[in-house]
Amino acid sequence: MPKPIFVLNGPNLNLLGVREPAIYGAETLSDVRRRTEARAKSLGLDVDFRQSNSEGQLVDWIQEAREKACGIILNAGAYTHTSVAILDALTAAEKPVIELHLSNVFRREGFRHHSYVSPAAQGVICGFGGKGYELAVEAMADIVAGRQAAKG
Ligand code: CA2
DSSP states (O other), X not given: OOOOEEEXXXXXXXXXXXXXXXXXXXXXXXXXXXXXXXXXXXXXXXXXXXXXXXXXHHHHHHHHHHHHOSEEEEEXXXXXXXXXXXXXXXXXXXXXXXXXXXXXXXXSOXXXXXXXXXGGOSEEEESSTTHHHHHHHHHHHHXXXXXXXXXX
């Protein structure tokens, strides 16, 4: 088994399924975790799924990924739109990164259209709710196996 994919979730995502189902869906973060783990297992991969409301904790986990992960799937939540620290950590990690959002951020407020994460990411998935986590695992499986189709 290769190193796990770190699936990192940022602030307020622990509220999934509890508030604002019209935007983020009815699934809880535990539901999303289960479907992510199942998809990874079906592809022969392992995931390490985490959530924190703290920017520094996310930076620490991204640093940890440099040694312990084969890649990083990151839903940085609102830090996506504010955090140079997370961008710097992702760049330093030298691992494949997929940026992920439940909602289609481009259909929402203008301040969500800019991402500090995107320059460090191989690709971005948004707008597919919890299904996006499965899509991200599939894409990461291809990247890790050297099968990725496009290079940006
Ligand atoms: O669509 C996404 O996944 C976001 O990363 C979610 C962030 C938002 O700031 C980004 O622009 C897009 C917010 C996560 C908050 O999650 C909640 C879930 C349920 C209830 C309230 C907040």
